[in-house]
Each structure stands twice: as structure tokens, then as C-alpha cells.
Amino acid sequence: MKRSVSVIAILLLCCLVLTAFAACKQEEVDHLVIYNWADYIFDQDLEEFEAYYEQVTGRKIETTYVTFDTNETMLTRLTRGDTNVDVVCPSEYAIQKLIELDMLLPMHYFDDDNSNEGKQFTSDLSANVDKDLYQHNSGNVEQGILDKVNETFGSIQVLNEESADYGKTRRMTDYFVPYMYGTLGILYNKVEFAEMGIYDEEILNQANWGILFNDDGNGGTLSDKLTGKILMKDSIRDSYAATVFYLKESGKLDDLVSESGKPYSEMSAAELINAVDDGLLEKVKDALSAQKEQLFGYEVDFGKDDLLSDNAVVDLAWSGDAMYAVEESWDDSLNDGEGDYKLGYYVPHTYGNIWFDGWVVPVTRDITHTDAIKLFINYLNRPDVAARNVLEIGYSAAVNADSIKADDRAKAILAEGYSVYAPELWYVEDEDGNSIAQLVDDSGEPLAEEDYDYGSWDEFEMYFFQNGYEDEEGNVVSYDEISDSNWRYPFASAQQHSSDSRSLDSLGVMRDFGDKNHDVVTAWNYARSTGDTGSTLALLGWTALAVAVAVGAVALAIWLKRVFRHKVRLRDGTKD
Amino acid sequence: MKNKPKFKFRLTRRAFAYPYMIFMLLFVVVPLVIILINAFLDDNKQFTFQNFVEFFSDAGGGLTVLGNSLVIGLVTTLICLVIGYPVAYFLAKYHASSRVFVLLFILPMWVNFLIRTLSTKALFMQLNVPLGMGTVLFGMVYNYLPYMILPLHTTLVSIDHSYIEAAEDLGADKMTVFLKTVLPLSLSGIVSGVTMTFIPAISTFAISEILSSSKIFLFGDAINMHFSKTTNSLGVGSVMSLVMLLLVILSNVAVNLTSKDEEVSAL
Numbered sequence: 056m057k058r059s060v061s062v063i064a065i066l067l068l069c070c071l072v073l074t075a076f077a078a079c080k081q082e083e084v085d086h087l088v089i090y091n092w093a094d095y096i097f098d099q100d101l102e103e104f105e106a107y108y109e110q111v112t113g114r115k116i117e118t119t120y121v122t123f124d125t126n127e128t129m130l131t132r133l134t135r136g137d138t139n140v141d142v143v144c145p146s147e148y149a150i151q152k153l154i155e156l157d158m159l160l161p162m163h164y165f166d167d168d169n170s171n172e173g174k175q176f177t178s179d180l181s182a183n184v185d186k187d188l189y190q191h192n193s194g195n196v197e198q199g200i201l202d203k204v205n206e207t208f209g210s211i212q213v214l215n216e217e218s219a220d221y222g223k224t225r226r227m228t229d230y231f232v233p234y235m236y237g238t239l240g241i242l243y244n245k246v247e248f249a250e251m252g253i254y255d256e257e258i259l260n261q262a263n264w265g266i267l268f269n270d271d272g273n274g275g276t277l278s279d280k281l282t283g284k285i286l287m288k289d290s291i292r293d294s295y296a297a298t299v300f301y302l303k304e305s306g307k308l309d310d311l312v313s314e315s316g317k318p319y320s321e322m323s324a325a326e327l328i329n330a331v332d333d334g335l336l337e338k339v340k341d342a343l344s345a346q347k348e349q350l351f352g353y354e355v356d357f358g359k360d361d362l363l364s365d366n367a368v369v370d371l372a373w374s375g376d377a378m379y380a381v382e383e384s385w386d387d388s389l390n391d392g393e394g395d396y397k398l399g400y401y402v403p404h405t406y407g408n409i410w411f412d413g414w415v416v417p418v419t420r421d422i423t424h425t426d427a428i429k430l431f432i433n434y435l436n437r438p439d440v441a442a443r444n445v446l447e448i449g450y451s452a453a454v455n456a457d458s459i460k461a462d463d464r465a466k467a468i469l470a471e472g473y474s475v476y477a478p479e480l481w482y483v484e485d486e487d488g489n490s491i492a493q494l495v496d497d498s499g500e501p502l503a504e505e506d507y508d509y510g511s512w513d514e515f516e517m518y519f520f521q522n523g524y525e526d527e528e529g530n531v532v533s534y535d536e537i538s539d540s541n542w543r544y545p546f547a548s549a550q551q552h553s554s555d556s557r558s559l560d561s562l563g564v565m566r567d568f569g570d571k572n573h574d575v576v577t578a579w580n581y582a583r584s585t586g587d588t589g590s591t592l593a594l595l596g597w598t599a600l601a602v603a604v605a606v607g608a609v610a611l612a613i614w615l616k617r618v619f620r621h622k623v624r625l626r627d628g629t630k631d
Numbered sequence: 632m633k634n635k636p637k638f639k640f641r642l643t644r645r646a647f648a649y650p651y652m653i654f655m656l657l658f659v660v661v662p663l664v665i666i667l668i669n670a671f672l673d674d675n676k677q678f679t680f681q682n683f684v685e686f687f688s689d690a691g692g693g694l695t696v697l698g699n700s701l702v703i704g705l706v707t708t709l710i711c712l713v714i715g716y717p718v719a720y721f722l723a724k725y726h727a728s729s730r731v732f733v734l735l736f737i738l739p740m741w742v743n744f745l746i747r748t749l750s751t752k753a754l755f756m757q758l759n760v761p762l763g764m765g766t767v768l769f770g771m772v773y774n775y776l777p778y779m780i781l782p783l784h785t786t787l788v789s790i791d792h793s794y795i796e797a798a799e800d801l802g803a804d805k806m807t808v809f810l811k812t813v814l815p816l817s818l819s820g821i822v823s824g825v826t827m828t829f830i831p832a833i834s835t836f837a838i839s840e841i842l843s844s845s846k847i848f849l850f851g852d853a854i855n856m857h858f859s860k861t862t863n864s865l866g867v868g869s870v871m872s873l874v875m876l877l878l879v880i881l882s883n884v885a886v887n888l889t890s891k892d893e894e895v896s897a898l
Binding site: 128283286289350351352353354357361364366573576577581583584585591592594598602605613616 | 705756852
């Protein structure tokens with residue numbers, strides 16, 4: 056009897072489990088796995104994308120966000136097949152590498168004829184997608200980025216011998232959709248610089264990348280107080296770029312000719328960082344090794360904290376990180392009590408590095424299942440979504456300035472985020488009636504002008520997109536020639552700055568080191584291992600000395616004791 | 632059901648060790664074999680000796696780093712020994728009240744060492760001490776001192792007191808008792824203390840990274856860099872790991888040799 060009861064119970068349980076499975080199967084849910092940098096998207100974007108997806112396709116979707124910390128980690132995991140992800144957001148050189156390995160699905164987000172309708176991209180969407188609700192956003196992407204990428208990478212050859220397409224060439228713009236971009240520059244403590252007497256446009260423009268090497272650009276040091284206060288990035292590529300620029304400016308490459316036969320002195324920024332040859336590597340190695348005695352250390356994550364707590368004064372930094380650090384550094388006591396930012400960001404005017412991160416689809420994905428991927432990538436290029444990501448992340452979105460300026464929702468989001476007085480955009484709702492930007496007080500009334508940091512939207516627009524203001528003659532003038540922390544849109548502001556000598560040509564995109572990768576890694580290891588080793592030898596010397604002294608002292612003590620005892624014994628002897 | 636299974640699992644006491652043995656095989660032996668294989672592979676997975684050539688020719692500064700690490704490890708061990716021996720000696724001598732003191736020495740080890748090191752850095756920054764060789768040495772000694780004291784303490788406590796009494800009865804003064812009786816009897820403790828300090832000291836990377844802002848670059852940092860910061864220098868990193876492994880084996884051999892000597896002398 057008992058047995059039959061338990062059998063029935065088990066049967067019942069089985070039924071329950073089965074029906075649960077069946078219920079799961081009935082309500083099919085799509086999945087999208089996003090493999091991205093940590094903190095590199097606005098959290099709410101994912102939820103809102105899920106709502107948007109359901110609206111356009113009528114299907115539910117679940118998104119999963121997986122993160123990586125370096126391009127190298129991401130590359131290793133992708134090439135070993137450790138991860139099953141749908142979209143990845145690597146940097147441009149890692150995309151080059153993935154194309155060479157033939158590991159990416161072509162996207163064709165941009166048309167060959169620049170019509171920006173995305174004919175192939177949209178025609179591949181399945182019947183689930185409501186074509187009336189879908190709007191192709193490739194026209195919003197900054198054309199300058201695509202030009203830079205094509206100029207630097209041109210046609211990439213597939214180097215994977217196992218691939219059927221071995222030896223064929225690919226265009227990077229067919230495979231990726233730009234997401235965010237930024238520059239490489241120098242984050243520094245304005246207050247300390249002023250105390251050292253080097254917070255001066257002329258001095259800094261003379262030193263340029265030499266700031267990281269405590270070199271004033273005229274053969275002297277920038278300031279003795281800077282020694283031991285410089286932070287370098289613990290990243291091979293960024294440190295390499297900064298060092299090559301420094302070598303070029305300081306004339307250390309003047310008489311040298313590269314392996315390609317072109318003298319280094321005639322090279323542009325892009326040519327310079329991509330000309331990786333043995334002679335140059337040797338120079339970089341020596342410069343980095345010698346730089347050690349000027350350094351506070353190498354940082355990966357702690358650079359901002361060390362600068363804010365005055366442990367270090369200078370740091371090699373990316374623009375978004377720098378902007379975040381500058382915003383954090385507001386100090387009310389500065390500027391005679393009016394308050395000012397303690398930190399500043401400086402992109403040397405001579406040469407610089409500009410980089411891009413973009414979305415790609417690894418070839419491991421099922422090609423019939425790309426609706427979610429495509430809708431997601433396209434969704435991120437909507438001006439309002441981009442504006443929110445810019446606010447959240449600090450880097451510049453690939454969506455161009457004009458598209459953002461033309462979109463009311465994007466403007467409202469920026470106006471709210473930066474407290475801009477813009478009564479005409481005071482309240483914005485999304486499709487579901489939720490408020491996404493609100494410039495009203497608790498009672499629903501528009502706020503008064505004095506409640507805002509910025510006077511008007513026009514003023515803010517000049518500041519935000521062009522890093523300056525308009526003078527009476529209509530020229531764009533920078534607020535602060537030394538600080539580039541607001542230089543978010545080099546593509547929008549480079550040509551228009553009359554007072555600024557820099558142009559987009561001074562910013563180079565860095566390719567993958569390719570065959571030279573191993574040599575660069577070896578050189579970097581060598582630079583990190585050597586230099587400043589005098590202290591180790593000195594340490595050995597001092598320890599040897601200390602041990603010798605200690606042993607000598609003990610020996611002396613024992614000897615003295617014996618001599619003393621001997622004397623006592625002698626005296627005892629005479630007594631007898 | 633007629634055929635009996637050839638292998639029958641019997642629940643003997645030995646069976647309880649199998650899970651751990653399987654664990655060891657999977658997570659210690661297999662990784663070591665993978666490292667060994669990687670040391671002989673180039674970027675394209677072809678057999679090569681190039682990794683060894685690269686390391687021993689000091690192309691990436693690997694040998695220099697090894698030299699620096701050995702020096703720093705040696706100095707750390709020496710300082711730990713000089714500080715740790717007297718501490719262990721007196722803890723052992725006043726045995727009754729020492730349990731509390733021993734606890735005091737073990738107590739910091741219960742705090743995660745990264746947290747301890749980070750707070751040490753914060754202290755140094757607060758006191759305006761420049762980060763560098765001095766701070767790294769301090770951090771090393773601070774972290775590894777318990778590993779020196781504990782084996783020394785164990786050995787010193789286990790010394791039979793009658794040896795010392797015998798030496799005293801035969802007319803040895805305190806210094807002679809220490810030099811001729813206690814010190815030789817505690818030799819095995821010294822060797823295991825030295826090994827337990829020296830090996831982690833040359834392979835650490837977190838202490839030097841935090842307490843010198845990565846400026847002092849040790850062998851552990853170099854191996855870490857080869858594996859985590861770059862995609863295609865696993866080969867050289869594996870060679871470096873093998874060198875590290877060799878050092879560990881050598882020091883274990885040294886420990887075994889001294890303990891054997893002791894057995895002989897004890898007879």
C-alpha cells in the first residue's frame with residue numbers, strides 16, 4: 056500500500072515537471088548575449104531595448120551582459136571558443152585581428168554607395184520585424200570615423216590558412232558598427248602644475264608628450280618636483296604610442312630612417328605609431344627604461360585615485376576616464392573660493408592617438424538568428440540612446456553631433472543631464488508613456504533659468520560639441536586652451552577652431568602590431584624589468600654590509616666576554 | 632545478471648582519498664603538463680626551443696628580473712630570520728603564556744593579505760613615505776614573517792629540554808648552550824622557515840604591484856604579465872613558470888636533505 060502511494064506521488068511529480076517544461080516551450084523567448092567592456096553601456100538601455108524589440112517584432116527577448124577587461128582577454132576567449140556570445144564590442148585593432156582570423160560575420164550596416172539606407176542589412180531582417188516601425192540609423196554614424204578607419208586599415212587580408220577565404224581582402228566597415236571613441240592624452244593636476252610654474256599654454260605646448268617624461272621639449276626637465284609623480288599606463292599599446300610621439304617631438308628620431316625607407320621626421324601621426332620596426336623599438340625600449348626614475352608607477356585602475364589624493368600629478372589616460380576624473384575633482388576651495396576642477400586633461404597638439412570601439416558579430420553565431428543582433432546595434436545608433444550612453448560612460452558616441460542636435464529627445468536628455476535651461480524641451484516621454492527627461496520641479500512647473508548651470512541650449516551646444524563659445528565675429532573660441540577635457544567631438548570641432556592649430560590629421564589610428572607583436576611585448580617586458588635596477592644592487596650591498604656588521608658585533612661581544620672571563624680566571628689563579 | 636562485473640568497487644578506507652587524488656590530478660598535474668607543453672610551443676603551436684633561448688638570452692629582461700627577485704627574496708628571508716628567530720625562541724622558552732602571543736602572530740594572517748597590503752599602502756601614503764624598494768620590503772617582511780616564526784616555533788617547542796639541561800650540567804654557559812645545542816637542533820625549523828618565506832617572496836606579484844605602484848617588477852609580475860596582459864607570449868611565460876617550479880623543487884630537496892641529516896645526527 057505504501058509503495059503504491061509513493062509511485063503515485065512520483066508520477067504526479069513527473070507530470071508537474073513535464074507541464075512546467077511544456078509551458079516554457081510554449082512561450083518562446085529570444086536571447087541576446089552582449090560581450091562588452093564593464094560599465095560601457097547605460098543599464099536601462101538593455102531593459103528598454105527588450106521593450107523596443109517586443110514592439111518591433113512582437114517577440115520577447117532576454118539580454119545577458121557579459122564583460123571583459125582587455126581586448127587581449129576577449130581575443131583569447133573568442134579564439135579559443137570559450138564564449139558563446141552574439142555581439143562583441145572590441146577596439147579597432149582587435150577587430151582587425153578578428154577579420155584576419157576570419158572570425159566575424161559581415162554586417163554591411165553601411166552601403167557601398169554611401170546611400171545609408173542599409174539595403175543589404177535591412178533586407179536580411181526576418182519577416183518578424185515590422186518594417187514600418189524599423190528605422191535604419193546608419194546615417195547617424197559619424198562619417199569621419201568611417202573615413203579614418205578606411206584610411207588606416209584599407210583592405211584587410213584574411214591570414215587564417217584554414218579559412219576558405221584565405222588571402223582575400225575585407226573592408227572593416229563591412230564588419231563593424233562604431234559605438235564609442237576617444238583620444239589618448241595626459242591627465243594632470245592643474246593646482247600642482249600652477250605651483251610648479253608650468254601651468255602655461257606655451258610651456259605645455261612645447262613639452263607635449265614630454266610631460267610624461269619630465270622633459271620640457273628643450274632638452275631640460277619640466278620641473279624637479281615632477282620626478283616621482285608621473286603615472287604611466289600599464290598597457291603596452293598606449294605607452295608605446297605616447298613614447299613614439301615623445302621620441303619624434305624631442306628630435307630623437309630626426310636622423311633615422313625607418314625600415315620602409317621613409318625618414319621618421321616626414322611621417323604623420325598614423326604612420327608613426329604604425330611603423331613598428333626594430334630601430335624604433337630599440338629607441339622606445341631605452342626611453343621607457345630611462346623614464347622609470349621619473350615615475351610614481353604604472354596604473355591600470357587606480358590612476359584617478361592617485362591623482363585625486365595627490366600621490367601622483369600626471370597620468371596617461373583615455374579621454375572618457377579623464378573626463379570622469381575631471382568631473383570628480385571639483386573643489387570648492389579653489390579659484391579664490393569660487394571653485395574649480397583640480398584636474399585637467401591635455402591632448403598634445405603635435406600628435407595624438409584616436410581610437411574606436413565597435414560592434415561585431417563572431418562567426419560562431421547562427422546566421423539565421425541575427426534579428427536581435429541587428430536590432431540591438433541599430434538601436435544603439437538612435438540619437439537619444441547615444442546621448443544617454445554619452446552621459447553615462449563619458450566617451451563620445453559614434454552618433455554624430457548633428458544627429459544629436461537634430462533630435463529633440465536626445466537634446467532633452469543632454470539638457471537634463473547637464474542642467475541646461477531649455478524650456479521648450481521640458482518634458483519627454485518614451486513610447487510607453489514613461490518620462491525619459493524631465494526639466495520640471497516637484498509640482499510639474501518648468502524650472503526657472505537661475506536653477507540651471509547653463510544659460511541656454513545654444514550656449515551649451517557650442518560648449519559640448521565644439522569645446523568653445525562663439526565670439527562677436529562668429530569664430531569659435533576655446534574656453535580653456537590648456538584643458539581638453541571637453542574636447543568630445545574632434546570630428547565636429549577640429550575644423551572650426553580658428554584659435555586651435557590642431558586638426559584631425561594629428562590624430563592617428565593604431566593598427567594591430569601584427570608580426571611585430573611579439574617584439575613589442577618583449578621590448579615592453581624589457582623596459583619594465585630593467586632601469587632603476589641600481590636600487591636592487593644597492594639593496595644587496597646594504598644588506599651584505601648590515602649582515603657583516605651584525606656578525607662582527609656578535610663576534611666581538613663573544614671575544615670580549617672570553618677575554619674578560621680569562622682575566623677573572625687569571626686573577627682567581629693568583630689568589631690561590 | 633549472470634555475469635558478475637569484473638571490477639567491483641569496495642568501500643575501503645583508501646577510497647576516501649580518491650576524490651582528493653582526482654582533484655590533485657585535474658588541478659595540479661594536468662596544468663603542470665600543459666605548462667610544460669606550452670614551453671615548447673611557439674605562437675603558431677609549432678615545436679620550438681625559441682622560448683628557452685628568449686628567456687636565457689635575457690631578451691625580455693626575464694633573467695634580470697629573476698636576479699632582482701632572488702636578491703629581494705634573499706633580503707626578505709634574511710630580515711624575517713633575524714626578526715623571527717628571537718621571537719620564536721622566546722615564545723618557545725616561556726611556553727606557558729605563549730599561546731596568546733602565538734595567536735597574536737597568527738591573527739593578522741586571518742585578514743586577507745590583499746586587504747592588509749592595501750591598508751599598508753594607505754598608511755605609507757598618509758605618512759608621505761615614497762613608494763619603492765623600502766615599502767615593498769616592508770610589505771614582504773610583514774606578510775611573510777608568520778611563515779618564518781611558525782615552523783621555527785614548532786621546532787623550538789619540540790626540542791627535548793633534557794638536552795639543554797644536560798649541556799648546562801656539563802658546564803656550558805648560556806651562549807654555548809644556544810650555539811651548540813639549541814641552534815643545531817632547530818636547523819630543520821630554520822630551513823623550512825626559510826623555504827616558506829623565500830619561495831613566496833620571489834613569486835609574489837601583488838605586494839610589489841601595490842606597494843611600489845608596479846614600479847618594482849618581480850619575477851611573479853613578469854610571469855603574470857606574460858599570461859594575463861598579452862595574448863601570444865604564453866611560451867616564455869611557461870618557461871618562466873618552469874624555472875619557478877625548479878626553484879621550488881630545489882628548496883624542497885634542501886629541506887629533505889637537512890631533515891635526513893638531522894635523523895642521522897639524532898641517532
